[in-house]
Amino acid sequence: MHNFEFVKPSSIADAVAAMSTEGAQPLSGGQTLLPTMKQRLAAPEVLVSLTGIAELQGVCMGEGGLHIGAATPHAVVAREALAHYPALASLAGGIGDPAVRNRGTIGGSVANNDPAACYPAAVLASGATVVTDRRRIAAEDYFQGMFTTALEEGEFITQVIFPIPQAAAYVKFNQPASRFALTAVFVAKFADGVRVAVTGASNNGVFRWEEAEAALSADFAAGAIAGLTVPSDDMISDLHGSAAYRANLVKVLTGRAVTAAR
Amino acid sequence: MTNVTMTVNGKSVSAPAEGRTLLVEYLRTGLGLTGTHVGCDTSQCGACVVHVDGRAVKSCTVFAMDVEGSDVRTIEGMANADGSLGVVQQAFQDHHGLQCGFCTPGMVMTTAALLAENPRPSEAEVRHGLEGNICRCTGYHNIVKAVLAASGQDADAIAAQ
Amino acid sequence: MPKDTGIGASTKRREDVRFLTGRGVYTDDLTMFGQAHAVMVRSTVAHGRIVSIDTAAVEAMPGVLAVFTGEDFKDVGGNPAGWLINSRDGTPMREPKRPVLAHGKVRHVGDAYAAVIAESYAQAKDAAQVLSDATVIEELPAIIDMKAAAADASNRVHDEIPDNICFDWGWIEDNRAAVDEAMKSAPHVVTLELTNNRLVPNAMEPRASIGEYFPGTGDYKLTTTSQNPHLTRLLVCAFVMGIPENKLQVVAPDVGGGFGSKIYHYGEEALVLAAAKRLGRPVRWTAERTESFLSDAHGRDHVTKIELGCTKQGDILAIRTETYANVGAYLSNFSTATPTFLHGTLMAGPYKVPHVYVNVKTVFTNTAPVDAYRGAGRPEATYSIERVVDKMCRELNLDPFEVRRRNLLTPDQFPYTTPVGLVYDTGNYQATLDKAVELADVAGFEARRAESARRGKLRGMGLSTWIEACGIAPSHLVGVLGARVGLYDAATVRVNATGTISVMTGAHSHGQGHETVFPQIVAEKLGIDASSVEIVHGDTAKIPFGMGSYGSRSLAVAGSAMDRAIDKIIAKGKKIAAHMLEAAEGDITFADGKFSVAGTDKAKTFGEIAFSAYVPHNYPLETLEPGLEETAFYDPANFTYPAGAYICEVEVDEGTGKVDVVSFTCADDFGNVMNPMIVEGQVHGGVGQGIGQAVLESTSYDENGQLLTGSYMDYAMPRADDVPFYTVDHSCATPCTHNPLGVKGCGEAGAIGSPPAVVNAVIDALHRGGHTHVSHIDMPVSPNRVWQAMNA
Numbered sequence A: 001m002h003n004f005e006f007v008k009p010s011s012i013a014d015a016v017a018a019m020s021t022e023g024a025q026p027l028s029g030g031q032t033l034l035p036t037m038k039q040r041l042a043a044p045e046v047l048v049s050l051t052g053i054a055e056l057q058g059v060c061m062g063e064g065g066l067h068i069g070a071a072t073p074h075a076v077v078a079r080e081a082l083a084h085y086p087a088l089a090s091l092a093g094g095i096g097d098p099a100v101r102n103r104g105t106i107g108g109s110v111a112n113n114d115p116a117a118c119y120p121a122a123v124l125a126s127g128a129t130v131v132t133d134r135r136r137i138a139a140e141d142y143f144q145g146m147f148t149t150a151l152e153e154g155e156f157i158t159q160v161i162f163p164i165p166q167a168a169a170y171v172k173f174n175q176p177a178s179r180f181a182l183t184a185v186f187v188a189k190f191a192d193g194v195r196v197a198v199t200g201a202s203n204n205g206v207f208r209w210e211e212a213e214a215a216l217s218a219d220f221a222a223g224a225i226a227g228l229t230v231p232s233d234d235m236i237s238d239l240h241g242s243a244a245y246r247a248n249l250v251k252v253l254t255g256r257a258v259t260a261a262r
Numbered sequence B: 001m002t003n004v005t006m007t008v009n010g011k012s013v014s015a016p017a018e019g020r021t022l023l024v025e026y027l028r029t030g031l032g033l034t035g036t037h038v039g040c041d042t043s044q045c046g047a048c049v050v051h052v053d054g055r056a057v058k059s060c061t062v063f064a065m066d067v068e069g070s071d072v073r074t075i076e077g078m079a080n081a082d083g084s085l086g087v088v089q090q091a092f093q094d095h096h097g098l099q100c101g102f103c104t105p106g107m108v109m110t111t112a113a114l115l116a117e118n119p120r121p122s123e124a125e126v127r128h129g130l131e132g133n134i135c136r137c138t139g140y141h142n143i144v145k146a147v148l149a150a151s152g153q154d155a156d157a158i159a160a161q
Numbered sequence C: 001m002p003k004d005t006g007i008g009a010s011t012k013r014r015e016d017v018r019f020l021t022g023r024g025v026y027t028d029d030l031t032m033f034g035q036a037h038a039v040m041v042r043s044t045v046a047h048g049r050i051v052s053i054d055t056a057a058v059e060a061m062p063g064v065l066a067v068f069t070g071e072d073f074k075d076v077g078g079n080p081a082g083w084l085i086n087s088r089d090g091t092p093m094r095e096p097k098r099p100v101l102a103h104g105k106v107r108h109v110g111d112a113y114a115a116v117i118a119e120s121y122a123q124a125k126d127a128a129q130v131l132s133d134a135t136v137i138e139e140l141p142a143i144i145d146m147k148a149a150a151a152d153a154s155n156r157v158h159d160e161i162p163d164n165i166c167f168d169w170g171w172i173e174d175n176r177a178a179v180d181e182a183m184k185s186a187p188h189v190v191t192l193e194l195t196n197n198r199l200v201p202n203a204m205e206p207r208a209s210i211g212e213y214f215p216g217t218g219d220y221k222l223t224t225t226s227q228n229p230h231l232t233r234l235l236v237c238a239f240v241m242g243i244p245e246n247k248l249q250v251v252a253p254d255v256g257g258g259f260g261s262k263i264y265h266y267g268e269e270a271l272v273l274a275a276a277k278r279l280g281r282p283v284r285w286t287a288e289r290t291e292s293f294l295s296d297a298h299g300r301d302h303v304t305k306i307e308l309g310c311t312k313q314g315d316i317l318a319i320r321t322e323t324y325a326n327v328g329a330y331l332s333n334f335s336t337a338t339p340t341f342l343h344g345t346l347m348a349g350p351y352k353v354p355h356v357y358v359n360v361k362t363v364f365t366n367t368a369p370v371d372a373y374r375g376a377g378r379p380e381a382t383y384s385i386e387r388v389v390d391k392m393c394r395e396l397n398l399d400p401f402e403v404r405r406r407n408l409l410t411p412d413q414f415p416y417t418t419p420v421g422l423v424y425d426t427g428n429y430q431a432t433l434d435k436a437v438e439l440a441d442v443a444g445f446e447a448r449r450a451e452s453a454r455r456g457k458l459r460g461m462g463l464s465t466w467i468e469a470c471g472i473a474p475s476h477l478v479g480v481l482g483a484r485v486g487l488y489d490a491a492t493v494r495v496n497a498t499g500t501i502s503v504m505t506g507a508h509s510h511g512q513g514h515e516t517v518f519p520q521i522v523a524e525k526l527g528i529d530a531s532s533v534e535i536v537h538g539d540t541a542k543i544p545f546g547m548g549s550y551g552s553r554s555l556a557v558a559g560s561a562m563d564r565a566i567d568k569i570i571a572k573g574k575k576i577a578a579h580m581l582e583a584a585e586g587d588i589t590f591a592d593g594k595f596s597v598a599g600t601d602k603a604k605t606f607g608e609i610a611f612s613a614y615v616p617h618n619y620p621l622e623t624l625e626p627g628l629e630e631t632a633f634y635d636p637a638n639f640t641y642p643a644g645a646y647i648c649e650v651e652v653d654e655g656t657g658k659v660d661v662v663s664f665t666c667a668d669d670f671g672n673v674m675n676p677m678i679v680e681g682q683v684h685g686g687v688g689q690g691i692g693q694a695v696l697e698s699t700s701y702d703e704n705g706q707l708l709t710g711s712y713m714d715y716a717m718p719r720a721d722d723v724p725f726y727t728v729d730h731s732c733a734t735p736c737t738h739n740p741l742g743v744k745g746c747g748e749a750g751a752i753g754s755p756p757a758v759v760n761a762v763i764d765a766l767h768r769g770g771h772t773h774v775s776h777i778d779m780p781v782s783p784n785r786v787w788q789a790m791n792a
């Protein structure tokens, strides 16, 4: 690992200042960034730790739904979102393992936008808003393909706001080794329709399965998608699953998520 | 290098670190606490688990500077005050929950954190809670029994079901 | 009543206390004064010619102390294969030199061709990266697929080996015609092509080595993660570096698991020694996990076609196999024995099958070396046999339990000479099968299946009856078979003046619990407290000799040596007692820790005898040497033959193809059991690895020889929630007939017997679920593969 300068601001304002340094990169839980740096795939000159900023921590109900501070660890979300948004809490409780959940944060996960990560599915299916140090970004506009987001140079996430659906569920099928999502589906039923977001499956990162959304908006039952087929053209094909297999998983898991939704 | 200070196993300690110094390096090299092990470089094996402010973390995936001032507990700090094995440690010995011992410090630390949060876990909860700790020797049978026993449950009866 | 001390007691492990308190001392835990750090520079291509290595690019970098390349070792020896195997036509195997650092060519991704030594690890790592960038390697086409490699003489892993074949071995060649004949006339022939998947051993402690050199005496010391320090010393001294054996001490301190991968001598061990000498400082090296994946010897990797001739009632008449076994880029120390004598000789299984012929072609490829991994050859044999027997049952619509019963050897047939060269001394295979059927509640399966079905899952049950040969090895026999060294073992039992005992054993414990079990045996035999017995292992300076721990040999071979040494102690104690008690030696009996004169109440305790052996006032010096220390060597008369029956139940999720192992039952015959707790732990561990092989673990190289499963992100290790509680029994014991303890060895059983039970269960589940077109799925039976098989 290359060496770097380490700074740990205690306010958003200080973080903004620190992030304006040349070669600065935010560090949250480090559960993605540290392994990447060990492999020398990332070599920031300045690391700005966001975990010492109280304003970035916490889960609470507020305008537009559930507000989660960017530096809130998965374990805290799993605990504190339970009463407000059980499907989201259960998603957070299924990320990695306990030690990863104690450090890894929602902000880091959403910023990283790993094609096999869990949170992006919740953000997209919930129609959440990603709040940064400079603006608010709708989920639709935020995710721009695997590992790519609308974030600009030096911009960092401060909060994610989740509208609360009437019923929802996240069903994840683990990649057997890493236990990230080989494919996972988040289904959220709102008064004005159902949203289905899929992670782990597509070469373009998290996506909405619109055909299923239409079918489920008309009839929120697993059977409603029985006649649909998922095209495998854009699906990831690797050691752990062929494109056709992933396409199958998308459908199977969507059905299961609908059944599990509450 | 600057000096980084924290509390480790109840004592205030200080050792030099660079920005890139991992907590596990700080403990092993800086403080000579070699009970915490390194088994991988992708944050998956859990051999390095310690407690930071009461929560289990992978010390290979945290910079020492990022936990400056924290309260850290390692396997060396898990025995009772009189030096006898703590409850979790004793359960691992009683149930043969270790063979080569390399994964063991991480297993014990993860178990202690798990039981602090969930004092009477089910078998499934134990297995789920140990998801981030790889053991190549035991096939997990006796580790899971040890965790159940450490929580005061009848591990033999649960395993026989 | 279970005993609470001595032989057969589940004594808790004394070594646990240090491991549980963080006081174990593994190689990487040691810090040497003045130490420097080595980082290996490894090939990023699978096959290439080294054009240039610009060492000047790093020599001036901060902290860099030395750079080594293959050039530095071109005049020293190579790391040899331990067994010389002849091909069917009598020609000896091809044995290319395996250098300390690759020279001229690199032959697999991860092949180390240089090493950088620096003041700090970070500096060495930085410099290694720069040196890698400053190296020019002309890439050659990678040779990955075994059959293609054997068919193409133009592209060669080793320039001097035209068809990439190490040897083409037939076992037993003289039986071949008879086997072909039996196969031809068999009423039914079952054919199965299968792969025994390549595995990465993944001991949780990565390999590490520290070299030291003492210029004052010219002595070297190597501290290393080894299962057998004496063997490492022998290889380093006699074959690789030419250091006189008395000038090298090899120490293997606490070792965090081995499973075979730490039997072998690796180039890094020679490198740190050479570097320590050049620099006059200790030099240390510790593998990152990524390096372990790339450079530890892998296991298995066979592609086999097996045919089984039988009657319509399922009586096995003949077995014939053709196997391609991958040895990787170089021959690791046991690599030639594993696919041959540890595999071909087991191909009759526990069955009375009259005709067996095995053909094995070992092939060089541009992949990491492949060698013995827990079970070594025997899992490959067992998997082939148990899968083809299962397929026979399906093709002929026979009950798999009944078919096993028909074919298993019966107790009256022992000793039994197999058609593949072994003599099974004893066993009771029906008993273990019956026990497994009882413990697994086979009768209740249908109810469980129905319950699974209600939850939408397909349930299946799979059986495997297996045998293995362990306790390697009868030295004469293995000599005939091509082993370069005999494989006996040694122990020294030193009774100190105060009656405490140190046992120096050639076995090495890296998880097996020798520190606890060996004293149980000593204590029982001498009638003393186990706490006064200490085991010394893992140091060539303290132990006379030994071949280490692997092949489930520790108790059967090293334990037997210890047993003999204790007998010698008792014999000498009797002499001393005779003198002290003024009786004839022949009248002295030894029992319960006391030497007594038969028929009298005159007696001396063991402690009194020990004391007078060293510091007597009155001792017959002229006729009896003082001291109470004895060494014994033990050469096993035969292999030992543990055997058992395993039953697995799985649930398959039809929607996703995911297999869950929901129950696993083992009924084993390990002969006499010294510590049931530890024996059961060994079986648990082996079964965990077997389930890993069957369901999760896959080692995959792409066509360019890049390892796709080079970390835990892609190599699926079994975790706590991938396995159930296991039911383990060892009550059906038939003691080994030819070693003093009657033990057979239990370290590998779990990994040998379990994979076919799992796969048989998966096929069973699919058939019961109507997917009757699926006759086989290669391991690992991953969700993707199972789903594809169902939907093919």
Ligand SMILES: Cc1cc2nc3c(=O)[nH]c(=O)nc-3n(C[C@H](O)[C@H](O)[C@H](O)COP(=O)(O)OP(=O)(O)OC[C@H]3O[C@@H](n4cnc5c(N)ncnc54)[C@H](O)[C@@H]3O)c2cc1C
Pocket: A025, A026, A027, A028, A029, A030, A031, A032, A033, A034, A050, A070, A071, A094, A095, A096, A097, A100, A103, A104, A105, A106, A107, A108, A109, A111, A112, A114, A116, A117, A118, A119, A151, A155, A156, A157, A158, A178, A179, A180, A181, B042, B043, B044
């Ligand atoms: C063993 C293991 C298992 C895992 N399993 C899963 C899993 O099942 N599912 C899953 O979804 N994830 C999984 N993860 C990833 C985990 O959830 C990470 O915590 C997460 O992806 C990144 O969060 P972090 O806080 O650790 O971010 P960091 O690692 O600190 O940062 C990740 C990236 O985001 C940037 N960044 C961090 N914070 C911000 C911010 N506020 N604004 C802008 N950019 C920022 C960093 O610069 C970096 O590029 C796993 C990780 C490990 C080690």
Ligand code: FES
Pocket: B037, B038, B039, B040, B041, B042, B043, B044, B045, B046, B047, B048, B049, B058, B059, B060, B061
């Ligand atoms: S060393 Fe493997 S997770 Fe930390």
Ligand code: FES
Pocket: B097, B098, B099, B100, B101, B102, B103, B104, B134, B135, B136, B137, B138, C204, C256, C257, C511
């Ligand atoms: S005891 Fe050896 S890895 Fe767990």
